[in-house]
Amino acid sequence: MKRKIISLLFSLYLIFGMAGCSDMLELQPLDKTSAEDLLASTKGLKTLMATLYNSLPIEDFSFYPADGGFNRYGWGGGLQSTFRLPMYTDEATASAGSGVGPQNISYWPYAQIRQANLFFESLEKVKSTLNETTYKQLKSEAHFVRAYIYYGLAKRYGGVPLIDRVLDGDYAAGTPNEALYIPRSTEKETWNFILKELDLAIENMATTTNSADGKYRATKWAALALKSRVALHAASIAKYWSNAPLTGDAVSQNLAKMDAADAAAFYQACIQASSELINNGGFALYKSNPANPEDAAKNFQNLFVTENEEIIFVKAYLDGTTVANQGHSWDILYNPSQTSPGFHKWGRYSPTLDLADIFEDYTDSGTGASSKIVTRTDGNENYIYTDPNKIDLNLPFKQYNSLYEPFANKDARFLASVIVPGAIWKNTKIIIQGGMVKSNGKVVAYASDSETKNGVTYYTYGAEGTAEFSGFYKMGSSDDANFTCSGFLIKKYLQEGKTVLGVSNSSTTPFIDFRLAEVYLNYAEAVAESGAGDAGLAKTYINALRKRAGHKDEIPLTLENVLKERRVELAFEGFRYWDLMRRREFHSLFAGTRRTALVPMVDLRGDTPKYIFVRANNYYDEFSNGRTFPAATGYYQSIPGRNTNNLIENPGH
Numbered sequence: 001m002k003r004k005i006i007s008l009l010f011s012l013y014l015i016f017g018m019a020g021c022s023d024m025l026e027l028q029p030l031d032k033t034s035a036e037d038l039l040a041s042t043k044g045l046k047t048l049m050a051t052l053y054n055s056l057p058i059e060d061f062s063f064y065p066a067d068g069g070f071n072r073y074g075w076g077g078g079l080q081s082t083f084r085l086p087m088y089t090d091e092a093t094a095s096a097g098s099g100v101g102p103q104n105i106s107y108w109p110y111a112q113i114r115q116a117n118l119f120f121e122s123l124e125k126v127k128s129t130l131n132e133t134t135y136k137q138l139k140s141e142a143h144f145v146r147a148y149i150y151y152g153l154a155k156r157y158g159g160v161p162l163i164d165r166v167l168d169g170d171y172a173a174g175t176p177n178e179a180l181y182i183p184r185s186t187e188k189e190t191w192n193f194i195l196k197e198l199d200l201a202i203e204n205m206a207t208t209t210n211s212a213d214g215k216y217r218a219t220k221w222a223a224l225a226l227k228s229r230v231a232l233h234a235a236s237i238a239k240y241w242s243n244a245p246l247t248g249d250a251v252s253q254n255l256a257k258m259d260a261a262d263a264a265a266f267y268q269a270c271i272q273a274s275s276e277l278i279n280n281g282g283f284a285l286y287k288s289n290p291a292n293p294e295d296a297a298k299n300f301q302n303l304f305v306t307e308n309e310e311i312i313f314v315k316a317y318l319d320g321t322t323v324a325n326q327g328h329s330w331d332i333l334y335n336p337s338q339t340s341p342g343f344h345k346w347g348r349y350s351p352t353l354d355l356a357d358i359f360e361d362y363t364d365s366g367t368g369a370s371s372k373i374v375t376r377t378d379g380n381e382n383y384i385y386t387d388p389n390k391i392d393l394n395l396p397f398k399q400y401n402s403l404y405e406p407f408a409n410k411d412a413r414f415l416a417s418v419i420v421p422g423a424i425w426k427n428t429k430i431i432i433q434g435g436m437v438k439s440n441g442k443v444v445a446y447a448s449d450s451e452t453k454n455g456v457t458y459y460t461y462g463a464e465g466t467a468e469f470s471g472f473y474k475m476g477s478s479d480d481a482n483f484t485c486s487g488f489l490i491k492k493y494l495q496e497g498k499t500v501l502g503v504s505n506s507s508t509t510p511f512i513d514f515r516l517a518e519v520y521l522n523y524a525e526a527v528a529e530s531g532a533g534d535a536g537l538a539k540t541y542i543n544a545l546r547k548r549a550g551h552k553d554e555i556p557l558t559l560e561n562v563l564k565e566r567r568v569e570l571a572f573e574g575f576r577y578w579d580l581m582r583r584r585e586f587h588s589l590f591a592g593t594r595r596t597a598l599v600p601m602v603d604l605r606g607d608t609p610k611y612i613f614v615r616a617n618n619y620y621d622e623f624s625n626g627r628t629f630p631a632a633t634g635y636y637q638s639i640p641g642r643n644t645n646n647l648i649e650n651p652g653h
Helices: 002-016 021-025 028-032 035-039 042-054 078-082 110-125 132-157 187-204 220-243 260-280 293-303 412-417 516-530 535-548 559-569 575-582 619-623
Strands: 092-094 311-315 349-351 435-437 443-445 450-453 456-459 511-515 591-593 596-603 610-617
Touching: 035 042, 042 110, 042 132, 110 132, 132 187, 132 220, 132 575, 187 220, 187 260, 220 260, 220 311, 220 511, 220 516, 220 575, 260 516, 293 412, 293 535, 412 559, 443 596, 511 516, 516 535, 516 559, 535 559, 559 575, 610 619
Parallel strands: 435 596
Antiparallel strands: 092 349, 311 511, 435 443, 450 456, 596 610
């Protein structure tokens, strides 16, 4: 019997193109131990459910898009282990440079889907031994897990094979086993299947968990939050699919295609799920009424490192220095050089000037207009240099008294999410400087140099030693690129008041998968796009986020305002990549495009040294002659295992 099971698993492995022996090993609890033995005990129930939760495709701190995908730990991928999903968008770049667009991680989790299906089957076998509440909760959680897994598939591949049962009974040794070759469903059918799974979860799911589980275990509200996210994603693909039209069998058979007429029902599903969660979930924005922008910035920073009433669902971590394959390395890899905990890579996350310019100041004109960082006195902020060594000093660059001065009035969410030049971080002034204008007018950028004036020595990078500055050093040397290449460093998720070891996986900050602010924004976008729902409520939601950031005015509900609020509120949380995908904007945004940097320079031409700030193309994007998103292949990944599973390939692959 054991041999037969192994043979069956191997056959399924071939048919669905599952990658990696770890997937096979994860099947052992259900295949080697009877359902009765495991499900009859509290420990067994927790073991099986924990295995299912571990299969959730949460794009968290242990998700490395360029290094194997989910639940990756340690330094196995080398430099690729420092790359995050926002670094493939206009939000950020790796400090060593990173491209844009599709990250093909070959996510094809039919081993995990089989495991979920085995759980359903096993649960029915022992239903009579469980009380009704426990049975319904376990079944609902399994629907949540299966929906989440299929969501990870659908947003990468479009329509996929929908398997909601164990296929063991369809296998017969020595036969072609045609029944095991499940074809792809249409893209619309796939999205509808996910929403149906979530409805089944929501129907009987608990509204609270016990105190020990906290927000680490899914509730009805987590399922509604996922439904809100999934439905908005599907609606956008339907509405905007024709912005990047494709051809081929997968398109003609609607496996990688939806029609604009499909969008309305998905937008309505998003509105319904969001409304139910907002009205009945009992969640609230964290510290929604700050006294001033300074308090707003501190509150927003703390939102991501403290337990609070805005959080709906999180993923927890144990200390990876004591428990293998646990913890994460956010505080290790992304602290500035000046506060590095001692690992051999640090400062590897460079937010772009493109994103910085999206944030407002506190003019509060009632329009919600973005406010570009001021670098010139003539108001012209549309210039850009390919090489900051070649700036024209006859132009009216604004001179500042400090590195921090240009950012003092920026939206609190910017200062809470980004470490800017001259900011105080961990009781240290963070020096980010990329150049110098010498007394004689010579410009030096991205190279070591110094000048002594009035008994004080000034340096290109702001200080003499590499442990004393955090920007622009060693650009072009990917292994040593431990300094921002954009003029900014990440702050969101970093622990300011906690010291971590300079060792991989020593961070334990939980990852927030769902929070109320996202649901507000999902609702507002669905209303603005569809005309359904309550426009007054949608306006209230986006202005509540702005009020929490310290703004005093109210802005109108427009799609432009909603999308801008989405960018600033959710920056670096992984949304921008999928927003560009679902709205089919990636290829138009990146067509030989250079992301931009802000290069601070000390200006020694006057009696008193000042600072000027220069807009420049990102060094690595300029070196690569810009970045282009491949529209023909980027929106749908290639189907894995086609030599055995006989599935129709996606366009362009």
